[in-house]
Amino acid sequence: MATPVYIRMKQSFYVPPLSTVRLGQIAKITGPRRYMPNLNSLILHQVCPEDRNIVIIDGVSVIHEVIQKYPHLDVELIGPNQCVLHVEKQRKKPSxxxxxxxxxxxxxxxxxxxxxxxxxxxxxxxxxxxxxxxxxxxxxxxxxxxxxxxxxxxxxxxxxxxxxxxxxxxxxxxxxxxxxxxxxxxxxxxxxxxxxxxxxxxxxx
Incomplete structure (x- = not known):
């Protein structure tokens, strides 16, 4: 029997340039405790210069990444289906x-x-x-x-x-x-x- 895991993605999230985006950063996860550390640290995206200032993390891609690692889990999305990543570039001090x-x-x-x-x-x-x-x-x-x-x-x-x-x-x-x-x-x-x-x-x- 598949083990249920529920994921509620944030609508938006701000990340610094060239950072690694993990599932625990952009979503709240609930399920069996033994899976929580691995799910929270699951890498979803590596921000690169080609991403410019906005990246879309789709819920389907999140489910795909989780099932690839843990095929026995039954993943269900709650709330937004996408998370918009805003890449915060270093701002100059205003004059x-x-x-x-x-x-x-x-x-x-x-x-x-x-x-x-x-x-x-x-x-x-x-x-x-x-x-x-x-x-x-x-x-x-x-x-x-x-x-x-x-x-x-x-x-x-x-x-x-x-x-x-x-x-x-x-x-x-x-x-x-x-x-x-x-x-x-x-x-x-x-x-x-x-x-x-x-x-x-x-x-x-």
Missing amino acids: LLIISAIWLLLFIGAAMAIMNFHFDVSMLEVQQKLHYMLTGEESEHPLWIQVPYSIGLGVGMILFFNHWFQKRFNEEPSPMEVEIFKYQEDLDHYVAINENKAENKHVDD
């Missing part, structure tokens, strides 16, 4: 000048967006009318409303993005992190589908 230029550009862009929004909704007139309703006096620049409003706008943005430089206020991901995660998930899914299309076309030819 302080470039970082400053990008920060300045984003700061000016954000400031222009906020000012244009306030102009469109006539925020100054609203604050002037609010000042008149509360005090009975007219003022062209009701600073006691404008200053706290400006401070609150900045604090609200910090709390919304859940970050102050490297400090995180709670364990919840920020909206930016969620969007980056969704983008990476869609990218991995797209790469996996295109890889399958290329393989099917190659088989048909």
